[in-house]
Each structure stands twice: as structure tokens, then as C-alpha cells.
Amino acid sequence: EAQVTQNPRYLITVTGKKLTVTCSQNMNHEYMSWYRQDPGLGLRQIYYSMNVEVTDKGDVPEGYKVSRKEKRNFPLILESPSPNQTSLYFCASSLTSFSYEQYFGPGTRLTVT
Amino acid sequence: QKEVEQNSGPLSVPEGAIASLNCTYSDRVSQSFFWYRQYSGKSPELIMSIYSNGDKEDGRFTAQLNKASQYVSLLIRDSQPSDSATYLCAAGGLEYGNKLVFGAGTILRVKS
Numbered sequence: 001e002a003q004v005t006q007n008p009r010y011l012i013t014v015t016g017k018k019l020t021v022t023c024s025q026n027m028n029h030e031y032m033s034w035y036r037q038d039p040g041l042g043l044r045q046i047y048y049s050m051n052v053e054v055t056d057k058g059d060v061p062e063g064y065k066v067s068r069k070e071k072r073n074f075p076l077i078l079e080s081p082s083p084n085q086t087s088l089y090f091c092a093s094s095l096t097s098f099s100y101e102q103y104f105g106p107g108t109r110l111t112v113t
Numbered sequence: 114q115k116e117v118e119q120n121s122g123p124l125s126v127p128e129g130a131i132a133s134l135n136c137t138y139s140d141r142v143s144q145s146f147f148w149y150r151q152y153s154g155k156s157p158e159l160i161m162s163i164y165s166n167g168d169k170e171d172g173r174f175t176a177q178l179n180k181a182s183q184y185v186s187l188l189i190r191d192s193q194p195s196d197s198a199t200y201l202c203a204a205g206g207l208e209y210g211n212k213l214v215f216g217a218g219t220i221l222r223v224k225s
Contacts, residue, residue, distance in 0.1 A: 033212065040121075042217035043157070043201065058212060090156055097205075101147065102213060104156040 002027045004105035006091050012111045013081055021076045021108050023091030031094045032074040033058070033102065034066065036087040043090070049074055050097060081112040117204050119216035128225045132189040136202030136216055139183070145205040146178055146185045147213065150198045157201055161187060192223045 004025045013019055025032065033048040035058075045058030049068040063085055065077040074093075078085060091105040116139045126132045134148075145164055149157035161176040163169045163185065169176045175188040185204075189196055199218040 035215075040217060043215040045212050048212055097212075101159045101162055103159070107154075107156050 002103070004091055004093055004103055006089075006105040006108050008108060009106060010109050012113065014113055015082055016080050019078050019081060019110075021078075021089060021091075021110070023074045023076065023105060024072050025074075025091075025093040025103070026072065027093060027095075027103070028071065029093035029095055029103075030071070031097050031102075032068065033092045034064070034074070034076045035090045035092065036060065036085075037090065037107075038087050046076070046089075081110075083112050086110060086112050116214045117202055117216040119200075119202050119219045121217060121219060123220040123222050125222045125224060126192050128192060128194060128223055130192050130223075132192045132196065132221055132223070134187040134189075134200050134202075134219050134221065135184060136186065137184045138204045138214075145213075146176070147203040147205075148174075148176060148185075148187045149201040149203065149215075150196075151201060151218065152198045189221075192221075194223050194225045197221055197223050 007022045030051045034046040035043045037043050044060050046064050047058050047066040049055045052068055052071050055066050055068055068074050089108045092102040094102040119136050148161040150160050151157045163176040163178045166178050166180050173190045177186045199220050201218045202216040203213040205213045
């Protein structure tokens with residue numbers, strides 16, 4: 001089954017404790033992206049990757065890191081989480097950049113206390 | 114100025130009616146437009162894509178694009194309670210960089 005998977009689905013952590021949210025797709029997509037979704041603000045892009053070893057900042061990259069060492073995986077790293085990073089996070093992938101439909105993972109609800 | 118704008122709603126329609134959702138975008142030359150449906154607590158699900166002016170129909174859904182007026186709409190015929198969700202409009206194009214820009218979404222409620 002073609003899908004985007006994320007782990008964990010739910011995470012409660014404390015300020016400053018490094019965490020990683022994994023994202024994996026099995027569709028051989030070149031483009032992958034991370035979004036956060038907050039009430040009233042919609043989906044905002046954090047980082048994206050056009051292909052292996054090619055990543056770039058989205059609209060709200062502060063406090064986040066990413067890497068793309070393999071085509072299928074695109075982890076999101078919060079080196080020192082803060083309460084304002086409490087949000088619902090989605091990973092998405094598409095065949096290539098903006099011209100193609102993006103497929104979303106199930107989401108990770110992160111709470112930073 | 115927001116690049117993609119939607120009325121947040123909620124838009125309430127009776128079961129069986131036509132729901133009309135609208136989206137406007139900035140004066141950049143957008144090329145790709147998408148409608149996503151999102152149930153509460155779930156991930157966005159692509160329901161329609163449209164790239165050229167005019168109408169595109171898929172089952173009960175019709176997407177309409179008017180580039181001259183810079184709007185894209187989604188019509189849902191014979192609305193069902195299961196259509197109750199948030200509908201996200203997204204636009205993409207070279208001027209946006211390598212990303213989709215999403216509107217904040219319109220809440221649709223279909224009353225039985």
C-alpha cells in the first residue's frame with residue numbers, strides 16, 4: 001500500500017529534550033516536506049526536500065532541523081524543543097515539487113511542557 | 114497579505130444541497146491548485162486538483178478555476194453529513210518557490 005508513515009503519533013516531552021519525528025514514504029517520491037498545523041493558522045511549511053541531500057527552509061524553520069540521507073526518509077529534529085513548538089505535525093511527499101499532488105502522513109501531535 | 118485566502122466558515126448546508134467553497138489567491142501566476150479535505154484530528158486528503166481554467170468534475174465534486182479573477186472554487190453536490198470537514202485550498206507555482214501554499218481552511222457542516 002502506498003503510504004507516508006510517521007512516528008510517533010503522539011509525543012509529550014519537556015522543554016529542551018531533543019526529539020526526532022520520523023517520516024517514511026514508499027512511493028519513490030522525490031519531494032518531501034514537513035508542515036505544522038495550528039488553529040487559525042492553517043498548514044505552514046517547516047522544511048522541504050527536493051531530493052536526497054537537497055533540503056531547504058520553508059516558512060517557519062526556526063527551531064527545527066531535517067536531513068535527507070535516503071530517498072524514502074525525511075526525519076524532523078527538534079534539538080531543544082520549546083512550548084511554542086506544541087503543534088500537530090504532518091509529513092508529506094509528492095512525485096516532484098509543487099506540480100504534483102502531495103500525500104500526507106497521519107500526523108504527530110507534539111506537546112512540549 | 115495572505116497568499117491564499119478562504120472564508121473560515123463554518124458553512125452550514127442541509128443534506129442534499131450544494132455546498133460551494135471558495136478560495137482566492139494572490140496576483141502571482143499560480144499554476145497548480147488543489148482541494149484537500151481534513152477531518153478533525155486527521156491528515157489532509159487530496160480530493161481535487163486543477164491546473165487550467167474551467168471546470169473539472171469528479172463524482173459529486175466539481176472544481177472551478179478562473180485565473181483572470183484569481184479564484185478557485187469547489188462545489189459539492191448532494192452534500193452528505195460525511196462531507197462535514199475542513200476543506201483546504203492550496204496553490205503552487207514557480208513564484209511560490211518549491212512549495213504549496215495553503216489557505217487556513219473552510220469548515221463545512223452538513224446538517225441532516
